[in-house]
Amino acid sequence: MSHELTLGKDGRAEMAYCGDAPWHGLGQRLQLGSPIEVWSEQAGMNWLIKRSRVRFGEGEKQQTMEDQHVLFRSDNKAALGIVSDKYKIVQPIECLEFFRDLVADNGFSLHTAGTLFGGRKFWALASINESAVITGMDKVDGYLLLTSSCDGSMATTAKFTTVRVVCNNTLSMSLRAKDRREVAVSHRTKFEADRTKQALGVVSGVFAEFIRASRTLASRPLTFNDAMHLTAQLCNEQKLSVKEDVRESKGFASIMTLFENGQGNHGETAWDWLNGVTEFVDHVQRASTNDHKLANSWYGKGDALKTAAMELALNNC
Numbered sequence: 663m664s665h666e667l668t669l670g671k672d673g674r675a676e677m678a679y680c681g682d683a684p685w686h687g688l689g690q691r692l693q694l695g696s697p698i699e700v701w702s703e704q705a706g707m708n709w710l711i712k713r714s715r716v717r718f719g720e721g722e723k724q725q726t727m728e729d730q731h732v733l734f735r736s737d738n739k740a741a742l743g744i745v746s747d748k749y750k751i752v753q754p755i756e757c758l759e760f761f762r763d764l765v766a767d768n769g770f771s772l773h774t775a776g777t778l779f780g781g782r783k784f785w786a787l788a789s790i791n792e793s794a795v796i797t798g799m800d801k802v803d804g805y806l807l808l809t810s811s812c813d814g815s816m817a818t819t820a821k822f823t824t825v826r827v828v829c830n831n832t833l834s835m836s837l838r839a840k841d842r843r844e845v846a847v848s849h850r851t852k853f854e855a856d857r858t859k860q861a862l863g864v865v866s867g868v869f870a871e872f873i874r875a876s877r878t879l880a881s882r883p884l885t886f887n888d889a890m891h892l893t894a895q896l897c898n899e900q901k902l903s904v905k906e907d908v909r910e911s912k913g914f915a916s917i918m919t920l921f922e923n924g925q926g927n928h929g930e931t932a933w934d935w936l937n938g939v940t941e942f943v944d945h946v947q948r949a950s951t952n953d954h955k956l957a958n959s960w961y962g963k964g965d966a967l968k969t970a971a972m973e974l975a976l977n978n979c
Contacts, residue, residue, distance in 0.1 A: 668706060668777040671738075676706025677776030684774055694771055698758050705775040707754035707784060710736040711812050716744060733812050735781055742782050743813030745849070752810040752818050752853045757786040760808050760820070760855045764788065773805065782813040785960075790822075794873040796933060797880040800926055801827045804835070804869040807960060810853075817846040818853050820862050823960065824872065829925035831940040832960065834969050835872040875976060880933035882979045886922075889935050893917045896939070896974055900967050917942050932979035939971040 667688055668676040677689035678701055690704040702708045716730040731749065733742040754777065764770040765788070775786040790804040802824045810818040821844030822835035834844070845861045847853050884892075894908050896917075903911035920938035922929030927937055943964040 666778050668780050670706060674706070675776065676781070677774065678705035679774040680772065689774075689776065695765075696772070698762050698765075698772075701758050701772055701775055701786075702755055705758075706777060707758060707775060709754065709781070711742065711751050711753055712736050713745075713751070715747075740780055742780070743811075743815075745812075745814050748850060749814070750849050750852050751812065752849070754781070754784045756853065756855070757784055757808050757810060760858075761786060761788045761806075764806070764859075770806065779813075782815070783809065783811045785809040790869060792869045794869075796873070796876045799828070800880070800933075802833075802873070802876065803827060804872075809960065814849070817848050818858075819844055819846045820858050821845075821960075822862075822868055822872075824869075826926065826937060826940070829937070829941060829945075831937055831944050832968075833936075833940050833972070834965055835868050875972075876933060879936060879975055879979060880931050882932045883930060884932045884935055884979060886918075886929065888979075889921050889929070889938075890918060892935060892974060892978060893921075893939075896967070896971055899974075900963075900970055902967070913942065913947075916946050920946070932975045936971055936975050940968050943968055 670676060674690070675688035677684075678692050679689050680692055680694050683689060683691065692700060692704055696704075711733050712735070713731040713733050716727040716732055717724055718727070719725050729747045730744060731747055732744055733749075733751065734740060735742060758772070758775060761770060761772060765772065769791050770788045771791060773787045773789050775784075777784040785808065787805055787807045790806055792804040793801055795801050805823050805825065806820065807823050808818070808820045809816070824833050824835060825831070826833070845858050847858060890909070893914055897903055897908035897911065897914050902908065902913045905911050908914050917938050920941045921927060921935045922938075924934075924938050924941045927934040947964065
């Protein structure tokens with residue numbers, strides 16, 4: 663299967679969206695401003711995560727593990743993961759409810775939502791309805807993403823992200839790895855939406871700060887040799903290659919090619935170089951499926967690579 667969007671018995675993908683279909687032409691298109699209840703139904707997120715103690719053995723010899731629980735879906739009883747008895751569940755509907763007041767009072771609008779891998783991971787992505795031109799016709803749009811899981815694979819994470827319109831590249835609004843614009847809540851702790859929003863600072867002007875930094879990079883010329891130096895430094899710091907000389911690696915070659923010839927790039931500025939890195943992560947770097955690539959782009963090693971590139975560009979250009 664070329665994707666890992668969850669498919670129901672009726673063959674419908676557990677995803678809803680506004681605008682153009684994001685993946686494979688699957689999912690349900692909704693009108694802008696549709697109620698949270700409609701999103702929950704159409705995105706296939708209107709089920710609950712239930713839990714049951716782990717049991718094993720047969721007949722009278724059957725035993726129960728009090729401290730280990732199986733999480734499963736309320737609708738089809740499909741198993742989702744095995745966790746400890748202290749694991750704090752975040753329900754799929756909570757991902758959508760997180761945005762209810764942001765949509766009503768802060769001008770946000772839901773963009774996509776759904777589940778992956780049978781429901782083990784789920785997300786909601788909302789436009790913050792802020793856009794800006796970096797240079798010429800090069801525009802970026804701002805979003806807020808909330809993701810969670812029920813298989814122990816990741817914390818519940820809220821983060822600001824941007825999309826470069828010309829090539830659909832995504833880039834966190836984080837300007838430095840030590841000052842990331844995201845909040846991660848472990849499943850050892852109860853997820854509290856209001857506290858997460860407060861910690862994230864959803865109306866703090868972070869998009870304007872990102873735009874200022876991006877325009878600074880777009881105004882700074884970068885020679886091919888300097889771009890090679892930055893790419894080598896990035897590859898070494900992020901261990902992107904096992905080769906002794908990273909300049910011989912495919913990753914290095916891809917980033918340099920995209921610096922010059924990536925969509926919207928001209929091989930002239932630090933902004934071109936940063937977007938060469940983001941295009942490499944989002945569209946070139948290998949992943950087992952498109953949705954694994956999506957997950958890598960939003961969080962994980964791919965996101966870390968892009969954040970490191972942003973910090974490197976700001977510090978050296």
